[in-house]
Amino acid sequence: DLGSSSGGRKEQMLNTSVLEGLEKMQHLVQFSLKYNCRNDILNTLSNSCRNTLKVLDVEHSNQLTDESIPTLLKFSKLTELGISRTNFTANGQAIIIMEMKELKTLTRGDFLCDALEWIDWEKAKCKKQKFKITNFWASEVYFFHSTEQMEHVSDLCPLIEDMLFMFTCQ
Secondary structure, X not given: OOOOOOOOOHHHOOOHHHHHHHHOOOOOOXXXXXXXXXXXXXXXXXXXXXXXXXXXXXXXXXXXXXXXXXXXXXXXXXXXXXOOOOEOOHHHHHHXXXXXXXXXXXXXXXXXXXXXXXXXXXXXXXXOOOOOOOEEEOOOOOOEOOXXXXXXXXXXXXXXXXXEOOEOOO
């Protein structure tokens, strides 16, 4: 767990020695780098531990965008993912959910409803995939906005066991 490293300040980014160290960690199961994760770090991890990494937490890493998705999808064993407050689009988040077949836990998964709505809209004419997600929790700032959002979650994520959410009627 590298925590938040430099606290989000770009001028103090991780140096080459950390990347070289990550290259040698071929049995890593959990990795957390909030605020400062970049695609080169994901790339290094994907080269060393794509088949062992199960938990990845890169929240608040606004350097991560949809361009990082192909690298992220290399982690075939990932079961828990924290990507809130990154710069993935709803489309990108939907791709992550659809392609990461083992994903079960979304830490601060505020984006789940928006991503499921995108999936529902995009896949309207074909049979919708059901996801293995069993656990997600929204942040204190996100609220379900409609009954339809709740229905999307229950329909596309029927295995939900543990869920922290807030609901508001507008």
